[in-house]
Amino acid sequence: MTKWVYSFEHGKAEGDAMMTALLGGKGAHLAEMSSLDLAVPPGFTITTGVCDFFYANGKQLPPDLDGQVEAALERLKAVTGRTFGDAQKPLLVSVRSGSRASMPGMMDTVLNLGLNDVTVESMAAETGDKRFAYDCYRRFIQMYGDVVMGVDHELFEEIIDNAKADAGHDQDTGLDADDWLSVIARYKALIREELDEDFPQDPRLQLAGAIKAVFASWMNQRAIVFRSINNIPKDWGTAVNVQAMVFGNRGEQSATGVCFSRNPSTGKRGLYGEFLVNAQGEDVVAGIRTPQDLTEEARLATGSDRASLEKLMPDAFEELERNVAVLERHYRDMQDVEFTIEDGKVWLLQTRSGKRTAKAALRIAVDMAEEGVISRSEAVCAVEPATLDQLLHPTISEGAERDVIAQGLPASPGAATGEIVFNPDEAEKIAAQDRPVILVRVETSPEDIHGMNAAQGILTQRGGMTSHAAVVARGMGKPCVSGAGMLKVDYKNNTMTSNGRVFHKGDVVTLDGGKGQVLSGNVEMEQPELSGAFGTIMEWADEVRRMRVRTNADTPKEARAAHSFGAEGIGLCRTEHMFFEEDRITPMREMIIADTEAERREALAKLLPMQRADFVELFEIMAGMPVTIRLIDPPLHEFLPHEDSDVEAVAKGMGIDPDKLKMRATALREFNPMLGHRGCRLLISHPEIAEMQARAIFEAAIEAGKRTGNQVIPEVMVPLVSLKRELDHVKATIDRIAVDVENETGVKLNYQVGTMIELPRAAIRAGEIAEVSEFFSFGTNDLTQTTFGISRDDATQFVPTYEAQGVVDRDPFISLDLEGVGDLMRIAAERGRETREELKLGICGEHGGDPISIHFCESIELDYVSCSPFRVPIARLAAAQAAVRHRAGKTS
Structure with a gap:
């Protein structure tokens, strides 16, 4: 029999923090806190496996679940001395969701479950507080009516507003027991009117309905959107946590709140958070009451005239502070803790690693390492690389x-x-x-x-x-x-x-x-601030990473920015971008519309000094670090105007017949330029282009070397190769120009010729191509396009739908498709190295700045990743984390 239910209680539990895939984050940490002997309301977790069953079987629960839930309720009876559904001493429970990844507020919750017309009177008699009992009952009807039965939340709120108006109060706290009895009656009437059925009085029917509703909320719209934004797989599912109720709305010595073990905005050590007196969790979420600060320091900083928890309930504050410190030491990370205080007693309802700003994440990681709580490697892995964007712009x-x-x-x-x-x-x-x-x-x-x-x-x-x-x-x-x-x-x-x-x-x-x-x-x-902690983490990251980090840079400005962020060379310089500048586009167009090779060479001669000057500056900025220059890639029609008004203006500026320019543009236009006359195909058709670019590269390398005293070893990259003979052809042109430049200057050149692996055939035939190519650079933008047969510019029309419906886990143009594109990369790396052991491997597609993709690059042992300048720090950190985790996997 499948075990669907795992219990936890004070001092022991059937699960632990390592079981998040099965118990969800909340359930796993409730079990862990229980085992730590902390004050956690006892309960049980229904596993994520039930969620899988629920969606695979027409939203029905497993037939053997009822028996396991009954056994868990009996266990709760033994622990609490209360019986679920009992008329005299009823057990009330909360029913909450719990995905393995934190999804705050995205799924549904039901509190005070087990109340009905009978048990509410027992609660009133036991506590001696009718107002409290009736308040709990109306909260339950409102939550259950909304979450489980589907009655519009606003309709319940209208009844509350009317009750407050009738009583002459502007807050719920002003209503007395009779007011709440009246609200309860109106709530029941509303449900009967809206659904033509009565509010359920049987606690077991209530529990079954709540469990189903929480599982159903895994696929509500806000949860779907949140998962898409945060790359949380749909098939993870959610668990359901059922716990004995504790009450933060028992009076002035009761409260509910959320606290962090450190400030999530700044990272400063010390308790930070807010609370509401005489309130339950939905009051915090609703935001209808202004919360109070936990500490006196925070109260003074905000200028609040309302007492802090530290002053109002000093004993409870000290207990909370001790418990949170225990949790931070145990989990070795800043904690986000939900708590309830019932008549002065502190109960912990949840703990998880706290969300934080990038600035806070860096300070927390560095401080905890320096406090000896975690190691430097753990500090490096504690910062989410993508969040560094917050610090760079x-x-x-x-x-x-x-x-x-x-x-x-x-x-x-x-x-x-x-x-x-x-x-x-x-x-x-x-x-x-x-x-x-x-x-x-x-x-x-x-x-x-x-x-x-x-x-x-x-x-x-x-x-x-x-x-x-x-x-x-x-x-x-x-x-x-x-x-x-x-x-x-x-x-x-x-x-x-x-x-x-x-x-x-x-x-x-x-x-x-x-x-x-x-x-x-x-x-x-x-404005961004690069704090001291940022530099420290980057320094620690560089100590542990294996892969180098280069940048994709086409201009000196981009190269300087990347260099300042720690780039170790240029992994992709797209030479065609240089041709669009105002002083270059005219000779480029002259070359394109030329009728003869002689005319094309004449136009290219005008471009040569411009390209050479560009490369000199890039080589100087990189000061001897590797620079990979890709020869021209796009089809020629991209350099020509296409609108009639633009054609007229350009022709006039060039002093040529507009009809000639228009005819040339029309002749060059392609049905599918992504798969057309571009890259190495263009360089084979027009070797004079490759000759000009190779000469510009080699002459610039010699000049920059003389200026800086650093030997420049340019890497000349041939794009869109699918056949070895294509690379043979273009490389012969490059090598011939190298010999010419050496003879003309008397300087011996040191350079490499390689190719982009951006076509599936190139990946499959990598062993053959490596006979000629001295390095591979994976152009994963085009490799993804050609593997899927999807245009990246058109993908936005349907890929979001694919993500929402679970066809793909994430956009393959943002994070590598590891099974398809990734497998082609793995094949190319293995076959290329079989042929050429010292083959240099890198990635220069946009995936080179994506942390998930970088982890994959580490797994196939690429030598470097290359990304846009402002993602260099992200790549450095992600490469370090990949190295740490890869080594840990090898040794485990």
Whole structure:
């Protein structure tokens, strides 16, 4: 028989903290606290396995569950001296959810279960407090009616409001026993009127209904959204915890509250939190009463005139402080504790690792290591890498008023305010006048790069987390909200419309790239601060990580930013981005529309010194660290104008016939440019392009080496290879140019030629390709596209639905698809190294800054990851955590 129910009571439990997958986080920690001899109301946990059964069997509970629940209730009877459903001395219970990952407020709870018209009178007689008993009963009917029976919560609130108005009070605490009796009668009548059935009086029917309702809440809309945002798998399910009730609403020596063992905003050591006197948990959540501070220090800081728990109930405060200290030492992490005080007695209802700001996380980790509570390696693993984004960009001030216009994807973190501008040329012009702008586009393209560079932030109607706008914005360290589908951008009228509100060019908006929100007007900002704890954690992380961390950088500005964040080289320099700058786009277009090879070479000769100068600066910034330069990748049509007005303007500027330019653009346009004439295919068709770029790289390496005294060893990367013979062909061109440059300069070059592994065939044939390639860099953006057959820019139309319905656990363009794309990477790494033992392996797709993907990269022993500049600290920390956990797995 499957064991569905695990009991816990003072001093012993059937579970422990390691059983979160089975008992959920709350159940596992209730069991652990019980075993620690702490004051935890006794109870039992119904496992996550029942949740699996529930959804696999038409929302029915296992037939043998009733018997196990009855046995657990008998055990509670022996511990508490109370009987569930007894008319004289009833046992009342709470029924709460408990996923293995914390999901605060996302699922349902029922308190005071077991009350009915009979047991409420027994409770009143036993306590000698009718008001208290009737208050508990009305709370139960209200919660059960809402959560289990589905009666609108607002209808119950209307009855309460009317009762307060009739009694002349503005708070629930002003109502007496008769008032609550009247409310109870109205509640019952409401349920009968709404559902044509009576409120259930049988406690066992009540319990069965509550258990089912809590399991059902695993799939409510807010829980689904929360899981999607926090990457919590749908199949984890929830447990259900049934506990003997303790009452924080027993009078002025009773209370309920939440506390942290350290300040979750600053990380400062010491009890921090709030409480409500004479209240139950739903009062805290409802926010209808102002809570009080736990400590005198906090009360003085807030200027509150209401007594702290430290002064109001000093004995209970000291007991709480002792218990929380025990929990922090035991769990070796800052704890978030829910508690109830009943007639001065402290009861612990839950503990979990507390949510904290990035700033607090760093201080807590460093302080606990220096206090000897945890090791340095544990401190490194205690900080969530993704939260470091909070420290690297300006953010909207906590408590700032938000007038949200639209919701999109949090494509690049940070916040920015500026005037709406719809045209990249105009963005550049206005920004030159020291007026901040937000560039708003339906979607961006490489031609918009100058406007994106000039703007404070970027907003797009279409596109995903790895769209052009998102990738470029992250590289620039600018906030970006992409895929805001509710927006309608109208270039003709220079307007954007959202939910009936129209915004014009020049209107001021604010982007919150961390939340994917577009806000109206100017919103107060906070500037980032890199505290001492940040530097300490980074130093400790660098001591334990194995993989190197490089950056994806196309400009000196990006390279300098990445270098300041600790990048150890450039893993991807996309040379085509350099061609879109104003002084280069014309010769680039001249090259594209040239009729002969001689004309193309003439145009490329104009680009050569420009590219060389770019590479010299990048080599100098990186001061001898590796720099991987990818030869031109996109199809040529991307460099040409396509709108008639743009064609006319460009042709006029170039002094050529507009029809010729238009014909060339039309001839180059491809049905599917992602799979067309680009990358190595373009370099084979037009070897003069590869010749110019290789020469620029090698001449720059020699010049930078002379300037800095550091030998530069450039890594020349050939994109989109699927056949060994493609790489043979392009490498021959590169090697020939290297010999020419050596002969011309008298300087011996040291360089490597490698390829991006971004096509499934390249991964499968990696052993053959490694005969020529000296390094592989996994271009996982394209490898994901070509493996799935999904365009990353179009994925936002259906991938969120896939996530919501459990078709995929997470967006594969954000975190690597480990089973498919990851397996191709593993195959390529193994086969490549079989051929070339010293083969250097890295990743340069956007996944290189994703902690989950970085852990996978450690597992297949890549040499480095490369990411956008502002994700370098995240990658450094994630690589360290991956190394620590990988070593621990090997030794366990």
